[in-house]
Amino acid sequence: IAGITQAPTSQILAAGRRMTLRCTQDMRHNAMYWYRQDLGLGLRLIHYSNTAGTTGKGEVPDGYSVSRANTDDFPLTLASAVPSQTSVYFCASGPGTGGNEQFFGPGTRLTVL
Amino acid sequence: GQNIDQPTEMTATEGAIVQINCTYQTSGFNGLFWYQQHAGEAPTFLSYNVLDGLEEKGRFSSFLSRSKGYSYLLLKELQMKDSASYLCAVRDVSGGYNKLIFGAGTRLAVHP
Numbered sequence: 001i002a003g004i005t006q007a008p009t010s011q012i013l014a015a016g017r018r019m020t021l022r023c024t025q026d027m028r029h030n031a032m033y034w035y036r037q038d039l040g041l042g043l044r045l046i047h048y049s050n051t052a053g054t055t056g057k058g059e060v061p062d063g064y065s066v067s068r069a070n071t072d073d074f075p076l077t078l079a080s081a082v083p084s085q086t087s088v089y090f091c092a093s094g095p096g097t098g099g100n101e102q103f104f105g106p107g108t109r110l111t112v113l
Numbered sequence: 114g115q116n117i118d119q120p121t122e123m124t125a126t127e128g129a130i131v132q133i134n135c136t137y138q139t140s141g142f143n144g145l146f147w148y149q150q151h152a153g154e155a156p157t158f159l160s161y162n163v164l165d166g167l168e169e170k171g172r173f174s175s176f177l178s179r180s181k182g183y184s185y186l187l188l189k190e191l192q193m194k195d196s197a198s199y200l201c202a203v204r205d206v207s208g209g210y211n212k213l214i215f216g217a218g219t220r221l222a223v224h225p
Contacts, residue, residue, distance in 0.1 A: 035215075042117075042200065042217040043156070058212065090155060101146065102213065104155035 003027065006091050006105040013081050013112050021076045021108050023091030031094045032074040033058075033102065034066060036087040043090065049074055081112045115139045117216035119201050124222045125191055133186045133199050133219045141207030147175050147186045148200040150218065156200055160186070188221075196223045 004025040013019050025032065030051045035043040045058030049068040063085060065077045074093075078085055088109050092102040116138045125131040137145070144163040148156035162168055162177035162184065174187040186199055198218040205214050 040121075040217055043202075043215040045212055045214075048212065101158050101161060104157070106155050 004091060004093055004103055004105040006089075006108050008108060009106070010109040011111070013078075013110065015082055015112055016080050019078045019081055019110070021078075021089055021091075021110070023074045023076070023105055024072050025074075025091075025093040025103075025105075026072065027093060027095075027103065028071060029093035029095050029103070030071070031102075032068065033092045033094075034064070034074070034076045035090045035092065036060065036085075037090060037107075038087050046076065046089075081110075083112045086110060086112045115203075115205060115214050117201055117203055117214060119199075119216045119219045121217070122220045122222070124224060125188075127191055127193060127223055127225050129191050130187065130189050131191060131221065133188075133201075133221065135184045135186075135201030135216060137182050137184070137201070137203045137216075139203050139205045139207070139214065141205045142179065142182075142203060143206045143211070144204040145175075145177055145184050146202040146204070146213065147173075147184075148202060148215075150198045150200060152197070159199075191223050193223050193225070196221060 007022045033048045034046040044060050047066040049055045052071045090107045091105040094102040119135045147159040150156040160175035167176045172189045177184045198220045200218045201216040202213045
């Protein structure tokens with residue numbers, strides 16, 4: 001692995017289903033983030049983690065949960081997907097504890113029908 | 114509140130110079146980033162300003178005026194590959210945690 005990876009690349013999901021988006025980084029960055037990107041709205045922070053074992057809510061956390069069991073992994077879970085969660089999801093990581101330069105994964109395109 | 118404004122779209126000619134402006138209002142400003150994002154790809158870091166003035170990096174330069182809440186990204190000797198969205202992001206330290214607040218992005222189209 002080099003950098004930051006996300007899986008799946010894309011997914012079509014029925015409303016009401018549970019879905020976990022995976023994110024892994026090998027840069028030993030302390031901080032990790034989940035954003036969603038929607039046309040005309042830019043990147044919006046869903047959840048963040050400043051270090052393994054801690055998480056926090058961003059701007060749009062409702063309907064999403066995260067965990068940070070170790071430094072490398074930061075999965076994002078949609079417990080019961082709704083059509084408004086159709087978006088492109090980007091995971092990012094960065095050195096330090098937030099707000100520094102961030103390195104983005106390739107994104108997951110999620111469609112909820 | 115927090116607000117970041119940048120133009121939605123711009124067009125320019127190959128070889129020319131283009132300036133993309135960004136204005137912001139935030140209660141806990143602590144630096145400004147510019148990212149480039151090609152269609153269907155992830156954003157990639159371009160520049161960072163925390164002090165007033167101009168930061169130059171090859172064909173790209175970024176300027177910051179904290180008193181005016183204003184930044185611009187200057188792209189010189191435009192190439193076709195510069196066609197992309199350019200995202201202005203402010204580092205904000207209010208609310209108990211450091212975070213980046215992104216503008217909606219400026220889509221730049223470079224024409225021959």
